[in-house]
Every structure is written in C-alpha cells, then in structure tokens.
Amino acid sequence: MERIEGSGASQLVQLIRAIGYNSDVSIELATVTSAPPELKIKVDHMNVELEKDDLIVAESLTKHKRTINLKSSGGTKISASSPPLPAPPTGLKVGVTMVQMPPGPHDHPLSFTSLDLSDADQTVEEAELEFVDELKKDDRVLVAGIQQGQFYIILDRAVMY
Incomplete structure (x- = not known):
C-alpha cells in the first residue's frame, strides 16, 4: 500500500476506500427449511437450499x-x-430444621x-x-456468506417487531 497523505480526515477517508469494503462477506436473511440434525436453510433471493455441509452454526443455536x-x-x-x-394442611407452615438423628437405620426420608x-x-x-432451544423449521436467521458464498455462518435468529 502506498503512503497516504493529507489531513487526518483525508487519510481516514483514503484508508476506508482502500480497505474498508469487504466483498468476501455478505450478511443475509434466511429461513430454516429443515431442523437439525438434517439442517437446511434457504437464503432470501437464492433459489437453492443450503445443506448442513455448507453451514457453520453458532453454538447458541444448538443443543x-x-x-x-x-x-x-x-x-x-x-x-x-x-x-x-399436594397442598399442606391448613395453617401448617413447612420449614426445615436440622436434627441430629440417633444412630441406626432411618427409613423415613425428609419430605x-x-x-x-x-x-x-x-x-x-x-x-x-x-x-435445548435449537433451530426449528421456519425460524428466520441471520447468515453471513463467506468465501464468496461457499460457506454460510448462521449467526443468530432474526426477530422483527
């Protein structure tokens, strides 16, 4: 990269122009078409379903x-x-009191x-x-396409209000 000249603001603008745009990653919305373990999704504006071999899933979306x-x-x-x-008898407040039991077999558990x-x-x-709240069919998800769409990372569920 060549030396960037100018004021601080000008240098920042030039730097953003030089390295700021990253065409290797795209963020998309998708819909789960098949739940795990045979996970499939359909990315909006794509005509094909992506299968589990094409997907990396954030741990928070798995069991x-x-x-x-x-x-x-x-x-x-x-x-x-x-x-x-069952409801306790009327007027009975149940509490736990520590009691030293005499030696011997005790077949009356505390309840x-x-x-x-x-x-x-x-x-x-x-x-x-x-x-246990893993992805389900029809969940909307945010996905990041990487390596020019060769893999997709499912980042999180998408919620719209």
Missing part, C-alpha cells in the same frame, strides 16, 4: 451444555411444577411441600445448564 456458578442474594423461591405437590428461603443467600457452584 449444548454449559457449566455455571449461580449466586442469589437476599432471597430465593423454589417451587415444583411436575408433578404438582416437604415448599421451601421458603426468602432471607437466604444461595450459591450453586459448578452446576450444569443445558440449552
């Missing part, structure tokens, strides 16, 4: 697991949705219908979180 640490300060609410828990931790701080370390 995947992550290891996380969770921390809650000042209160936590825990509830069960399946199966539904409760709710747990109130409204004033408790909670920390969960090294928990596994599984994401």
